[in-house]
Amino acid sequence: MTSLAKHRRHPAAVLVVILLGLLVTGGLYAAANSATQAQSVEADELQIEQGRKLFLEGCSSCHGLQGQGSDNGPSLIGVGAAAVDFQVATGRMPLANFGAQAPAKLPDYTEEEIQAMAAFVASLAPGPAIPSESELDYSDANVARGGELFRANCSQCHQAAGRGGALNDGQYAPNLMQTEAVHIWEAMLTGPQQMPVFADTTVTPEDKREIIAYIESLRTSDDPGGWALGRFGPVTEGLFVWIGGMLLAVILAIWIGAKVR
Amino acid sequence: MSDDTQDQTGQELVQSTGGATKELRPGEWPPADVEHHLRRTDTDPKAQARAVRQVATMFMLSVLFVILFIVAFIAIPRDAVVSIPFIGPISALNSAMGLTFGLAIFLIGAGAVHWAKKLMSNVEVVQERHPMKSTPEETALAADIYEVGRDQSTWAKYPIIRRTMLAAMALVPIPFVISLRDLWIQPASVSTPSVELKTTIWEPGMRLVTDITYQPIKADEIPVGGLVNAVPENLPEVEEEEHNLNARAKAAVIVVRMLPEEIQSQQAPEGDNWDYNGVLCYSKICTHVGCPISLYQQRTHLLLCPCHQSTFDLSDSAEVVFGPAYRRMPQLPITVDDEGYLVAVSDFAEPVGPSYWEISRP
Numbered sequence: 001m002t003s004l005a006k007h008r009r010h011p012a013a014v015l016v017v018i019l020l021g022l023l024v025t026g027g028l029y030a031a032a033n034s035a036t037q038a039q040s041v042e043a044d045e046l047q048i049e050q051g052r053k054l055f056l057e058g059c060s061s062c063h064g065l066q067g068q069g070s071d072n073g074p075s076l077i078g079v080g081a082a083a084v085d086f087q088v089a090t091g092r093m094p095l096a097n098f099g100a101q102a103p104a105k106l107p108d109y110t111e112e113e114i115q116a117m118a119a120f121v122a123s124l125a126p127g128p129a130i131p132s133e134s135e136l137d138y139s140d141a142n143v144a145r146g147g148e149l150f151r152a153n154c155s156q157c158h159q160a161a162g163r164g165g166a167l168n169d170g171q172y173a174p175n176l177m178q179t180e181a182v183h184i185w186e187a188m189l190t191g192p193q194q195m196p197v198f199a200d201t202t203v204t205p206e207d208k209r210e211i212i213a214y215i216e217s218l219r220t221s222d223d224p225g226g227w228a229l230g231r232f233g234p235v236t237e238g239l240f241v242w243i244g245g246m247l248l249a250v251i252l253a254i255w256i257g258a259k260v261r
Numbered sequence: 262m263s264d265d266t267q268d269q270t271g272q273e274l275v276q277s278t279g280g281a282t283k284e285l286r287p288g289e290w291p292p293a294d295v296e297h298h299l300r301r302t303d304t305d306p307k308a309q310a311r312a313v314r315q316v317a318t319m320f321m322l323s324v325l326f327v328i329l330f331i332v333a334f335i336a337i338p339r340d341a342v343v344s345i346p347f348i349g350p351i352s353a354l355n356s357a358m359g360l361t362f363g364l365a366i367f368l369i370g371a372g373a374v375h376w377a378k379k380l381m382s383n384v385e386v387v388q389e390r391h392p393m394k395s396t397p398e399e400t401a402l403a404a405d406i407y408e409v410g411r412d413q414s415t416w417a418k419y420p421i422i423r424r425t426m427l428a429a430m431a432l433v434p435i436p437f438v439i440s441l442r443d444l445w446i447q448p449a450s451v452s453t454p455s456v457e458l459k460t461t462i463w464e465p466g467m468r469l470v471t472d473i474t475y476q477p478i479k480a481d482e483i484p485v486g487g488l489v490n491a492v493p494e495n496l497p498e499v500e501e502e503e504h505n506l507n508a509r510a511k512a513a514v515i516v517v518r519m520l521p522e523e524i525q526s527q528q529a530p531e532g533d534n535w536d537y538n539g540v541l542c543y544s545k546i547c548t549h550v551g552c553p554i555s556l557y558q559q560r561t562h563l564l565l566c567p568c569h570q571s572t573f574d575l576s577d578s579a580e581v582v583f584g585p586a587y588r589r590m591p592q593l594p595i596t597v598d599d600e601g602y603l604v605a606v607s608d609f610a611e612p613v614g615p616s617y618w619e620i621s622r623p
Binding site: 145148149152153156157165167168171191193194195196197198199201202203204207222223224225226227228255256259260261 | 298300301302342345347348349350351352356374378379383471472473474476478479482483484485486487488489490517553554555556557558559560561563565567570572583
């Protein structure tokens with residue numbers, strides 16, 4: 001003890017104490033954690049195995065037995081869990097029939113099955129992950145800035161009010177009014193079909209939350225002018241006034257010109 | 262039908278108006294020689310009185326709606342909302358004002374039409390046309406007036422006054438034509454409209470930054486299939502200085518990434534490349550009429566303009582593949598700086614935006 005006490009004023013003493021402290025707490029934490037970690041690794045493996053089975057049944061005819069792709073479907077190596085969740089949970093995959101574009105429909109798989117398939121595809125190669133609840137929480141996001149970002153990055157295809165629009169060859173940018181926040185996020189991250197990828201590096205997670213908050217505000221905002229007519233703007237409004245107004249003008253003309261008895 | 266001049270009531274329906282003519286008042290046209298059907302209001306005093314009441318009621322209702330308009334304007338709060346079936350919640354004030362004023366105007370018109378149809382004379386007349394030519398006396402008088410005016414004004418007497426005045430009047434519009442030169446705003450740094458149209462604020466080494474958020478872009482962080490709407494790094498300062506959007510309107514670009522083997526051609530001269538590892542940068546301003554476009558289909562590499570459906574293939578020098586655009590979208594040569602951020606190698610080699618007459622001039 002006396003020899004140790006002699007060294008307690010040594011310059012290295014502080015470092016030694018800190019190092020010891022770190023080692024002890026780290027060791028204790030690892031020991032306490034290893035049990036739960038082993039459990040979750042096992043659960044992950046089970047989930048991947050379940051996903052692999054579902055994939056072989058439902059997806060491999062087009063995407064290949066190892067997800068390497070074929071003439072009928074692209075490779076899924078590296079697309080990540082986010083792409084699987086987007087495509088399957090919005091019902092776009094499995095494809096009902098080959099056409100210009102996979103339409104959104106009711107999903108064929110349960111939430112659990114989709115998670116399993118996502119885990120399997122994510123195990124093939126690293127790719128974008130499904131966003132967590134906290135990542136998606138857009139309650140504090142700046143809606144006005146989201147509007148600016150939406151108009152700069154999204155509105156050219158999805159229309160300024162998010163009602164979607166036409167592309168070429170029968171393809172289209174879908175209406176966003178029913179799309180869940182998680183799927184909007186995943187679409188930006190993975191670029192499904194003709195949509196470009198808006199990676200976290202150029203449209204940051206904060207930007208994404210703001211964009212989603214803006215889309216949400218579009219859904220809930222009132223139409224002070226009454227009938228929104230799909231919020232498609234002057235085309236539908238003009239068509240409505242033309243057809244309705246012309247009809248009214250014709251009726252009035254018939255009344256004015258009718259012979260009086 | 263024309264033989265049958267009686268209806269079930271035995272009332273005379275057709276009256277010959279061409280026969281015995283009563284005396285015409287000045288401004289009254291003689292009735293035409295056609296069958297004239299009498300209206301019920303012409304024959305039935307009760308119907309006539311009813312029509313008078315109807316017309317007067319419409320005019321009175323119009324007055325009432327004007328009063329209601331004033332009441333609504335004063336009484337209804339500006340932010341009140343009313344929910345109307347099939348239409349939804351709308352501003353109570355706007356809809357009340359529109360409804361009352363619309364009906365006020367409509368009822369004046371409807372009353373006038375009803376009055377004309379039921380009560381005003383509807384006897385058919387033929388309006389005879391007179392010859393268009395003036396009488397010789399009128400022509401001679403006009404010539405006399407002209408000659409008197411010419412002599413009294415001395416227009417013919419002093420040719421020097423006449424000619425100098427014509428010269429002065431011919432030259433007066435010239436200042437208006439000359440001042441058209443100033444229709445374009447001339448920044449101090451630029452000499453002519455041609456230079457202004459052909460240059461943007463891109464310059465060698467200028468970083469590309471994301472639009473709205475103005476963050477520099479790492480080339481390696483753009484995934485294949487990615488799209489970035491970008492502007493030059495100094496755009497906020499230039500906008501601050503110039504107080505307009507001219508610089509943005511010319512310098513806006515889109516950055517896309519595809520696999521290098523997917524790129525069929527670029528606008529760089531032979532043996533050179535203007536991409537960086539498959540990252541390509543093109544003008545965002547359509548060469549047709551200048552809509553900003555970033556409607557990019559990442560699988561087909563097509564860039565569509567939603568205004569007039571011009572389509573450009575970004576994997577093939579952005580050549581026009583469909584639509585009214587005449588020129589390809591200009592490519593911005595890019596590379597990366599020491600820190601890996603995308604920078605411009607130079608300004609655009611071709612003018613951006615819509616084409617114009619002098620586009621091929623140096």
